[in-house]
Amino acid sequence: xxxxxxxxxxxxxxxxxxxxxxxxxxxxxxxxxxxxxxxxxxxxxxxxxxxxxxxxxxxxxxxxxxxxxxxxxxxxxxxxxxxxxxxxxxxxxxxxxxxxxxxxxxxxxxxxxxxxxxxxxxxxxxxxxxxxxxxxxxxxxxxxxxxxxxxxxxxxxxxxxxxxxxxxxxxxxxxxxxxxxxxxxxxxxxxxxxxxxxxxxxxxxxxxxxxxxxxxxxxxxxxxxxxxxxxxxxxxxxxxxxxxxxxxxxxxxxxxxxxxxxxxxxxxxxxxxxxxxxxxxxxxxxxxxxxxxxxxxxxxxxxxxxxxxxxxxxxxxxxxxxxxxxxxxxxxxxxxxxxxxxxxxxxxxxxxxxxxxxxxxxxxxxxxxxxxxxxxxxxxxxxxxxxxxxxxxxxxxxxxxxxxxxxxxxxxxxxxxxxxxxxxxxxxxxxxxxxxxxxxxxxxxxxxxxxxxxxxxxxxxxxxxxxxxxxxxxxxxxxxxxxxxxxxxxxxxxxxxxxxxxxxxxxxxxxxxxxxxxxxxxxxxxxxxxxxxxxxxxxxxxxxxxxxxxxxxxxxxxxxxxxxxxxxxxxxxxxxxxxxxxxxxxxxxxxxxxxxxxxxxxxxxxxxxxxxxxxxxxxxxxxxxxxxxxxxxxxxxxxxxxxxxxxxxxxxxxxxxxxxxxxx
Numbered sequence: 001x002x003x004x005x006x007x008x009x010x011x012x013x014x015x016x017x018x019x020x021x022x023x024x025x026x027x028x029x030x031x032x033x034x035x036x037x038x039x040x041x042x043x044x045x046x047x048x049x050x051x052x053x054x055x056x057x058x059x060x061x062x063x064x065x066x067x068x069x070x071x072x073x074x075x076x077x078x079x080x081x082x083x084x085x086x087x088x089x090x091x092x093x094x095x096x097x098x099x100x101x102x103x104x105x106x107x108x109x110x111x112x113x114x115x116x117x118x119x120x121x122x123x124x125x126x127x128x129x130x131x132x133x134x135x136x137x138x139x140x141x142x143x144x145x146x147x148x149x150x151x152x153x154x155x156x157x158x159x160x161x162x163x164x165x166x167x168x169x170x171x172x173x174x175x176x177x178x179x180x181x182x183x184x185x186x187x188x189x190x191x192x193x194x195x196x197x198x199x200x201x202x203x204x205x206x207x208x209x210x211x212x213x214x215x216x217x218x219x220x221x222x223x224x225x226x227x228x229x230x231x232x233x234x235x236x237x238x239x240x241x242x243x244x245x246x247x248x249x250x251x252x253x254x255x256x257x258x259x260x261x262x263x264x265x266x267x268x269x270x271x272x273x274x275x276x277x278x279x280x281x282x283x284x285x286x287x288x289x290x291x292x293x294x295x296x297x298x299x300x301x302x303x304x305x306x307x308x309x310x311x312x313x314x315x316x317x318x319x320x321x322x323x324x325x326x327x328x329x330x331x332x333x334x335x336x337x338x339x340x341x342x343x344x345x346x347x348x349x350x351x352x353x354x355x356x357x358x359x360x361x362x363x364x365x366x367x368x369x370x371x372x373x374x375x376x377x378x379x380x381x382x383x384x385x386x387x388x389x390x391x392x393x394x395x396x397x398x399x400x401x402x403x404x405x406x407x408x409x410x411x412x413x414x415x416x417x418x419x420x421x422x423x424x425x426x427x428x429x430x431x432x433x434x435x436x437x438x439x440x441x442x443x444x445x446x447x448x449x450x451x452x453x454x455x456x457x458x459x460x461x462x463x464x465x466x467x468x469x470x471x472x473x474x475x476x477x478x479x480x481x482x483x484x485x486x487x488x489x490x491x492x493x494x495x496x497x498x499x500x501x502x503x504x505x506x507x508x509x510x511x512x513x514x515x516x517x518x519x520x521x522x523x524x525x526x527x528x529x530x531x532x533x534x535x536x537x538x539x540x541x542x543x544x545x546x547x548x549x550x551x552x553x554x555x556x557x558x559x560x561x562x563x564x565x566x567x568x569x570x571x572x573x574x575x576x577x578x579x580x581x582x583x584x585x586x587x588x589x590x591x592x593x594x595x596x597x598x599x600x601x602x603x604x605x606x607x608x609x610x611x612x613x614x615x616x617x618x619x620x621x622x623x624x625x626x627x628x629x630x631x632x633x634x635x636x637x638x639x640x641x642x643x644x645x646x647x648x649x650x651x652x653x654x655x656x657x658x659x660x661x662x663x664x
Contacts, residue, residue, distance in 0.1 A: 004293075005221025009039040010279045011078060011290050013250060016070035017273065018283045019091040019098070021264045026092060026100070029247040029260035030068035032273075033218070034153060034184050037243050040224035041151060041182070042075050043293075045232075049300030050080035053108045056329050057148050057307050060111050060127045060425065064120025064154035065184065066101040067262070071153075073098050076109040078286070078294035083108065085284055104424065104452045112424050113452050116444055118161030119417045121181060124152035125171045126421020126430075128179035128238070132401035133376070134427045138325050143314045145307070145325065149232070152181045156194050159183065159202060163445075166414030171238050172209035175398050179238035180231045184218065186247040192258045206240045218243030236399070250277045328374045328427045331511065338505065340371060345501035345534055353526050357519040357559070358461040360500040362387035365431075368504055369393065372429065375508075376422060378406035379433040379459075380415050385521075386433030386461045412438050416445030416458070423454045429508060433459035435467075436476040436518055439483065449514040450488040457507050458516035463493065464614035465649060466522040466560060471639030480518055481616035484587055490515040492586045493613075495562035496526045499585050502537040506589070518559065522642050525563040527583075540589030543601055545569055547578040553660055554602060556582045556611040556623055561631075561651065565612055568656040577664065580606075587619065608663045614651060629659050 012035040020026035041061075048058040063072045070091065076083045083097060090096035097107055101115035111127070114120040128150040135146040158164050171179055183202065187194055203213045212234045216227040224243070231239035248260030251273045265273065274280070281287065315322035327334075344367045348360075369375050369392035379388045383405075393405035408415040412434050419430040434442070439460050449456040460479075467475045483491045492503035492515065500519070507515040527544060536542035541556075545566055553572065557565035562583050569579040582601055584590060590598070602609075602623065609628035611620035617632035624630060633649055646652070 005036065005039055007278070008043065008290060008293055009035040009221070010277045011286050011294065012038055012071060012074040013277060014274060014279050014281065015074040015077065015088060015284065015286070017265055017270045019070050019073070019088045021267065021270055022089055023092040024264055026070060026264065027067040027262050028070070028265050029188070029254075030065060030155065030184065031071040031074070032249045032251065032260070033186050033245040033247045034068060034071055035249070036219045036221055037153065037182050037184065037224060037245070038071055038075055040221050041228060042079060044225050045228050046151070046296070047148060047303050048296065049304045050076075050109070050297050051301060052304060053081065055304050055307075056426070057146065059148045060124070060150045062112055062120045062124040062127070062150070062152040063102055063114055064124070064152050064158045065117065066114030066120060068153075069098070069100065069102050072102055072110065073107070076107065078291065079296040081109040089284060112421065113448060116448065117157040118163040119445060119448060121152050121154050121158055122163050122167035122414050122417030122445070123421035123424065124150050124179060124181065125167045125176065125414070126418030127425040128171065128176040129174065129401060129406070129418065130422045130425035130428055131178055132176060133396065133403070136400060136402035138321055140314065140318060143310065143318070145311055145314055149178045149180060152179070153184060154181060155184045156186070156189055156198055159200070160198055163413045163417055166411035167418060168206065168211070169209050170409060170411060170414060172206070172211045173398055174396070174401055175210070175236050176238045176401070177235040180228065181238065181240050183240060183242045184245055185242050186245045188247045188256065188258050188261065190258060190261055202242060210237055212237045212239040213242065214239065215242045215244070218245035219249060252276055324373070331426065333509065334371055337371065338509065341367070341501065341505040342534065345498050345505070346531065348497040348501060349526070349528065351497050351526060354523040355497055355526065356521060356523050357494055357496065357500050358387045358521060360494070360497040361459060361461075361504070361517065361519050362390065363497065364501045364504040365390035367501070368508060372508065374427065374429050376404045376406065376428045376430045377432070378408050378415060378419070378430070380408045380412045380438070381410045382434055383407070385435070386459055388431070388433035388459055408432065412441035413445060416442035416449070416456070419456050420445060420449050420452070420454060423449070423456045429455070429457070431457035431459055433461065435462045435474065436460035436479050437462070437474050439479055439516070446489065446514065446516070447486055450486050453488060453513050455507070455510045455512070456514045458514065459519070460516055461519045462521045463518045464520070464560060465633065465637040465645040466520055466614070466642045468642035468645060469639055472636040475637035476615065477633050477636060478616045481619050483516060484619055488513040490586055490588050491518065492516065493518040493559035494585045495557070495559055495583055496524055498527070498529060498534060499537055499583070502534065503585060506538055506586070520560050522560065524560055527562065527566065537585060538589070539593050539597065540586035540591070541582055541584040541601055543580060544583040545581040547573070547580055549578060550603065551580040551606050552578045553608045553610070553664055554580045554582060554606055555660065556584050556609065556620070558584045558613050561612045561614055564651060564653065564656060568653050568660065571653055571657050572660055610656070610660050610663060612651070612656060614646070614649070627663065629663050631656055631659055
């Protein structure tokens, strides 16, 4: 039987070697080394249906060391997903279904985009959290409609990355018993033998995280099966299976060497490897009996049918819960949300004259949390400062993972990566908060949510020199500008309560990418608007205050500087100038508007323009042009009372009026 396991694993090895060689690019070492691990898991335990990759109760599989992409492509092809042999032959080619690293939305059966090491395991932690939270909410006695595992493969590089420490620490603290990770311990990375720079005792490390740790020969199919069975028996802790393997397994000249990591083996070495493995077939050739043993379509269909029958009985007894589960897994919003949100925003016109937008954000979360049970929040140990807790928040605690508010601890990167996993799993709309300055720690996971086009939501508070006495280490200067550089990310910087509420509406309505909202510590003045202006907030930029006829000057502002722009316009009008104030809470959305609308807001005939924002000036020149000016900050801040800092950096009515006059 063991030899049969090995032969089936060799199908992965052969397809991986052949595809990488044809592409003349790729990473053969890891697929060769992890093939036995993959065979044991996918043939022995994985519950999935290749004909329906989105089946709600499927097991989730994450290849955290995504450079081993031919491993998962081979698995998907062999088990019956819509990934043909021709697709494998197009590995790493332009517009193929088999890109260099696994990409969500491109490859059927790929649960998340991986490649930046360590992020896959953080995604897996989020998926396991989502499974546990959904189960606690929807499962009933005799009806475990949410009951599946999250499996992750990872290598030495994933474990060296700091995000793995963050993510695996919280996974152990929460006791995610349905998370099973496999560590491909081959002792080799690009630079050579990792013992020279990675001397961690991984077993002790994960035991200290409160994980169950098992050790096994990663090339023994039967021993791997026994380890997975043992891992499944542990329900109160996640499990790590340390698999001792040989990188480039089977290659006579490159096995165990760094040279097998990131370059094709070569035709001669592939021939020698196939001979050593006893794989007597040509390039891309897999015998029918091997395909038959790998194919999971019939088994998957039976598994899904059994679940469908269980869910039908569940719906008979719990119709409301069943409908809610379907709505949430389909990512559908509650009926009438936009209309209710607009009414809520309009009601804020008569709210206190001055309020910090972080508090306005909490008020918005109170509203959306009251009508969106799928809203799951959290903060990186800053809930009292970020104000991300809403009235519907119930803290998730170790053991029984129920609730909808996650205390992430000081783990910004893992928070963002795990939120992506929660979003990818389905059933929730996650948001997480930290100080804007610490968005830097989470940046690569934010980028990944943008790349995947998933609507994860990020809440960043303490947005400028308004932080005050905490000083330049905590005062964002370039952070908002760099967030705006991330393709497919919407960055909102609202100026008051109404804009904050409408920004949250845009964020929860969005389906094709992430959003972040940048909020103040200090109080801001509430602006007055017509219903049309409230609606135009969703256009990203709009005319907040206008003049008669063509303006002499346009002042563009965002966030805490909108009130400054407004009062400066009043001063200029008192001197006979015609001034328009444009509020620009989201540049990306404004830029996507029609040419007609953009021309309406920023008429090209008016070239006298000033932009004002308490941060980097670079972005604003595309709106003010070469003849315009920007009042911003291009150096680090200082420690002192916020009011004094705004004066120091020139954010006063008098200074802005003088700048405006200089461009008229």
